[in-house]
Amino acid sequence: MSIVSMKLPGLVAGCLLMLYIPAALAEFDRGQALYEGHCMKCHESWAHTRANHKAKSIGELHNRVAGWSMHSGLDWTEAEIDDVVQYLNHRFYQFTEQL
Numbered sequence: 001m002s003i004v005s006m007k008l009p010g011l012v013a014g015c016l017l018m019l020y021i022p023a024a025l026a027e028f029d030r031g032q033a034l035y036e037g038h039c040m041k042c043h044e045s046w047a048h049t050r051a052n053h054k055a056k057s058i059g060e061l062h063n064r065v066a067g068w069s070m071h072s073g074l075d076w077t078e079a080e081i082d083d084v085v086q087y088l089n090h091r092f093y094q095f096t097e098q099l
């Protein structure tokens, strides 16, 4: 087997990964930036990691993020809310279901 044919599958997989990751990371970064810019003046991890925290599913988390966006007068779009939900879920909640 030549070296080229051995390396090709890895190369293709690598290219696919490079196409996929930047889009996912951009959304993750936007969620993080939105949260850090607007929400951390009141809380960071404690609200999400306290023993009796309130969001018990991805849907509840979404509702609370949407609610806080409204309370804070931010009026985030659905896409912005989603990004923050993904960020918080990835960092704290780790719900496996999707919205």
Ligand code: HEC
Residues within 6 Å of the ligand: 035, 038, 039, 040, 041, 042, 043, 047, 048, 052, 053, 054, 055, 056, 061, 064, 065, 068, 069, 072, 074, 084
């Ligand atoms: C004025 C202060 C304040 C601001 C601003 C604020 N929060 Fe909160 N947040 C709180 C407090 C206090 C709690 C805990 C009490 C509660 O759950 O009602 C909380 C709880 C939460 C929870 C529930 C966590 C859980 O699982 O129990 C979420 C989610 C949340 N905030 C998201 C956000 C997001 C997103 C923003 C930014 C748009 C934000 N908050 C801005 C004060 C704030």
